[in-house]
Amino acid sequence: MSYTNLTLPDRPLKLTPGSISPPGAALFMVLVLLVIGGFLAWWQGPDIWRDWQISQNPVTVEDSDVRNGQCTTRKAFFTDCEAHVAYNYEGRHYESDIKLMFVDIHSGDYWVDVVISADKPHLATLSLGVEKIWNRIFMLAAFALLFFGGAAAILWQQLRAGKASRALAQPSRLTLLPLVITNMQQLRGKTQISYHDKYQPKPVLTTTLRKGDDPLMVWDDQGNGYGLGVRGTGSRLPALLDRALTRIDLTDQERREALALLDREEAEKFGQAQHSEAPAKKRGGGALRNLLAGLGVILFFVLAALGWWLWYVTGSSDSHDPIGMEINAMMPEPVNLWACGKLEQRFGDRNAPYGCTMDDHVSWK
Structure with a gap:
């Protein structure tokens, strides 16, 4: 039941391309999720892999020293720890910077030992890292599922919408049906609408109307409004x-007759017509706009990283800020040396941070 006497011509019809849109800002959200997920994997993955190798054949080193060890709990249960360890094993001296992140509800200090791999003695961690290895693996897996899974879900929605839109752009027999509109919002002058089949609440789809266009509405006997849509034989969406x-390829005569019928129906229901005739227009694609949006996201994160690095070098009160050290270590050598010089001016009486150390992992470059 479509709540209208409108009928479509008895022939295959098609819609303009893009009649079903991907979710709003889909590419932006995919890039954000991938960047965050990739950063977490890059930040925590190597340390977890190191500690996993150590956990396969661990050895506690008695001749060891833990320096500058500290743990910080954020959001009540996210704990990250870091320390510099020095140890002697089988006549050789080793030093290493350790970073851990895990989920824990804990108050007070952690007591730790230095643990190394018997097979690869240069791999060292804190005993806490080995004890929490599965905790850390599950935490990273959960974040990966959240961010990478979210990106995959958005991409799947985009692919599904594109496939359905392409199918509707091919001539087929179209059937009218009522659609429940769940959300409408204005974006850069256009109207983005979320909707679903009246009898099938899933999936929720999205379409974008040009500036000045409105959805075609019909009403049931109780006065409830629905969007009027079509389903083709080549697409279930x-x-x-x-x-x-203007979205459907009617002739000018067919369009005039259809709009006249809708005007009469609305005049009977509301006292005046709600529809007006408009010439058919072609819609342009948004690939360039999506590309520019994606580049804008990348540029934002690059500028944010540079801003954080500059603050770390010139204004941070912590020479061992984890993010600042990682960014500084990735800088080209001339820039890195300049930054390390600035840091040494302010923190020269302390051990050098990661990215500014000599081979002993303690002295300044």
């Missing part, structure tokens, strides 16, 4: 029609 019927 419906597309919403616009008020002027």
Whole structure:
């Protein structure tokens, strides 16, 4: 039941391309999720892999020293720890910087030993890292599922919408059906609408109408409004029609007759017509806009990283800020040396941070 006497011509019809849109800012969200997920994997993955190798054949080193060890708990249960360890094993001296992150509800200090791999004695960690190895693996897996899974879900929605839109752009027999509109918002002058089949609440789809266009609405006997859409034989997903019927390839005569019928129906229900005739227009693609949006996201994160690094070098009160050290270590050598010189001016009486150390992992470059 479509709540209207409108009928479509008895022939295959098609809609304009892009009648079903991907979710709003889909590419932006995918890039954000991938960047965050990739950063977490880059930040925690190597340390977890190191401690996993150590856990396969661990040895506690008695002749060892833990320096500058500290743990910080954030959001009540996210704990990250770091320390510099020095130890002697089988006549050789080793030093290493340790970083850990895990989930724990704990108050007070952690008591730790230095643990190394018997097979690879240069791999060292804190006993806490070995004890929490599965905790850390599950935590990283959960974040990976959240961010990479979220990106995959958005991409799947985008692919599904694109496939359905392409199918509707090919001539097929179209069937009218009512659609429940769940959300409407204005984005850069256009109207983005979320909707679903009245009888099938999933999936929720999205369409974007041009500036000045409105959805084609129909009403049931109780006065409840629904969007009027079509479903083709080549796609199970419906597309919403616009008020002027410019999305569907009717002839000018067919469009005039259809709009006249809708005007009469609305005049009977509301006392005046709600529809007006408008010429059919072609819609342009948004690939360039999506590309620019993606580049904008990348540029934002690059500028944010540079801003954090500059603050770390010139204004931070912590020479061992984890993010600042990682960014500084990735800088080209001339820039890195300049930054380390600035840091040494302010923290020269302390051990050098990662990215500014000599081979002993303690002295300044």
